[in-house]
Amino acid sequence: MDIGQKIAKSVGLDRNLFKGWPSQFRINKYNFTSKSLGSSGVQIHTDNGFLTILHDDECVGGLEVMNKKGEFVAVDPWPGTLLLNLGDVAKVWSNGRFHNVQHRVQCKEAAIRVSIATFLLGPIEEAVEAPPELVDREHPRLYIPFGYEDYRKLRLSNNMRAGEALDLVRAPISSNSA
């Protein structure tokens, strides 16, 4: 069973709804020196797509994720593990059930740091929207359906990289119905 299917199952859907969604692969290399200590390697952001599978540096820490209280919590290196986090598309797709976690990378030691990220982005042909099973009277649709590429551009043009752009695609209260 693949990760997409497991995620769909976690919200009661027994089919893989992510078939054909594109993915992206990125290697991040941080040349941290003594001068960059305490500064940011990657500013606070959310990932714009659905899911990120991160093979973080096994020796050099720096990744921090925001907890519910709004505090950053360090994710220390853990050799042999992968880290999964969900992005903006996951929040929309799940109709608010999944959390698009804010995170950043801080320079904590003068060393080269490498992370390898695989992103499951969003649908290309269809709109980003919650499947009908996740929308009902108790869970009105929170976001208007939109194109993934349009959303990506919206984030960039408004310099909203930490999930704030989702406020621009919120469904109006009056049309909050299944």
Ligand SMILES: O=C(O)CCC(=O)C(=O)O
């Ligand atoms: O390098 C890391 O640990 C995180 C990188 C990251 O957040 C990203 O590529 O979106």
Ligand SMILES: [Fe+2]
């Ligand atoms: Fe990220």
